[in-house]
Amino acid sequence: MARIVHGPPFAAVVFDCDSTLSSIEGIEELTAEHPEISALTAEAMAGRVPLEEVYGRRLELAGPLAADMERIARRYEATAIAGAAELIAALHHLGKRVEIVSGGLLPAVRPFGVQLGVPAAGIHAVDVEFDTSGAYVDYDRGSPLARAGGKRELLAERFPAGDVVLVGDGATDLEAKDACARFIAFTAVERRPDVVEGADVEVSQADHAALLPHLVSAEEVEVLRAAPGGRFEGLLARLEGEQP
């Protein structure tokens, strides 16, 4: 399918999780300083090794416990990018489908996404199995999100018309560009030159208010301005603050 590139309005907005909705890489929270895990993550996110080559290895090294999932969810919440929940509420107000597509661990990404206001059914990540004592057994080896090209597959399946904008920071996000009308590199946490080069737009401010003009049309901004109770005033004020 040929890529149909267009500007806003878009029917749907999809966010990556790690280093996009939150400033951490969840998997690195499993152990205090683990140089090998950090190195594997950096290699995969830079696109130097395919994700499937590092996915299982990182989990074996980290040996996650069921209890770690809740802890990582809290860390995601504590390190959420400013404006993320407000932006998601604004997109919902405009009637858009908002989803999260992440190569992170579902039991940690899901509660964080739900807290940001994304419906659980629209949160996609890699599920993990634990035994009754809470020890790690395996990850969902069938998940497309644990392998290279998987985000593209999942997006093409969920948004067959391609009327979707994707916001992400990594090589696996850039790979999904062909399935989207617009790919935005969010570089406030990690700036990867190859991803920026391949992106349609770069947003470097550490406030998701800065994403708004790239996600919605001028008419849609007016709809937000007219929302009852000035609900999106804070988000819009920050947007105006950065305009020339």
Ligand SMILES: [Mg+2]
């Ligand atoms: Mg990421």
